[in-house]
Amino acid sequence: MCDHQCFVYEIVKMSGSSNLVAMKKIVQQLRFEASINRVKVSQAAADLQQFCMQNALQDPLLTGVSSSTNPFRPQKVCSFL
């Protein structure tokens, strides 16, 4: 009876300590995440918008490219009569 109790106690202690290890990792990760200095969405959004505007003219899918410079220009051509 005593042996069985000791055995169960050992198991509880082992799973208890692996829970502790896991919990320590979680808390350490949360402490790290809580320490991040964040910016307001208004600031972040303004920066995203500014990047779009600054690079809009260099974006071929926004501006389109003339067929002479388009590397994927159509292979077939219809001529206008």
Next chain:
Amino acid sequence: MRFSINPEMATQEVQPNETLTNLKAESDTLKTKLEDERAKLHDVELHQVAEKVDGLGQFIMKTRRTLKGHGNKVLCMDWCKDKRRIVSSSQDGKVIVWDAFTTNKEHAVTMPCTWVMACAYAPSGCAVACGGLDNKCSVYPLSLDKNENLAAKKKSVAMHTNYLSACSFTNSDMQILTSSGDGTCALWDVESGQLLQSFHGHAADVLCLDLAPSETGNTFVSGGCDKKANVWDMRSGQCIQSFETHESDINSVRYYPSGDAFASGSDDATCRLYDLRADREVAIYSKESIIFGASSVDFSLSGRLLFGGYNDYTINVWDVLKGTRVSILFGHENRVSTLRLSPDGTAFCSGSWDHTLRVRDRGYHLEPVTSATVCLILVSSSSCLSLMPVPSPFYFIRTASFITFGP
């Protein structure tokens, strides 16, 4: 790092005498604190900030090339830095290297497994990496000699304990980053096959990854079946940020071109934008009519457009700032499984379960016409002319030598 850290707090070690109860209490406090912090900074929505920005107007894209040759579902593709070659992989185990300008197949390899879910082009253009149900990532040097058997020079680099879902070379041919159904990501040395760093934190299969643009440092983002998107420090292996707002598997993640944000596509039928400095989701791209999952996302060069390939066979094009859809692209006859912008941003390629890949672009320069009414000249195939008055404003297609119409 994209943000600054309070150093004292970040490195505080957990003391040995802290009990489980204390730690659980602290964990709950920290979680609440994080939620409050993030909520406080949520002072406005992205689309509100973008209200004054001009809308994008009429948006037409055309399919310029259709790459046919795979015998089964196309699962993944990647562009070569030369902007013309593409590598694609499929369910039947075939990996094909194409010249997208001519649509010719330049190389073909048969993998020893089916479902090759990942493929990537090396930065030098001299090799491709691929893998899938074999749980490995293998590198094949591309030979100039068409007759040489590529499979003979194959090098096994990565070994996972479940399927390979994605792979990407870092800035050089020397290192590969992989993600796997075993729930981990890993960084490997190509030459030796050695594991350089592993990334643990996902609670289920990792489905996708993307490396930060090189200017912004050594981080990457991964998305998984645990609905989380995690940002990792490549050197330390630590998860530095985590986002959990999707309601289902995250199939695709892609960094915004500036590196300050990333987009995700999910089985919950939405795409979302997460800003790294605000540390939160800042936009959702969804519509009630879109009920099928998004399998693959990518941005245009300026970051203004987000392309999403969906399981309902379509590609939706979103205005990233305003949150609205600007176009819906048809053409594929089955799920769109993979989608990537070309290196110079002039086109994008989509791969599908319909066995094909399509390359699309905007085509012609478009200019608005100021006169009140415009006559549109139609040229039919039998070369007869008809004139139709069309209400303005209308975009007049200006080309020197020809006018074409059609799909």
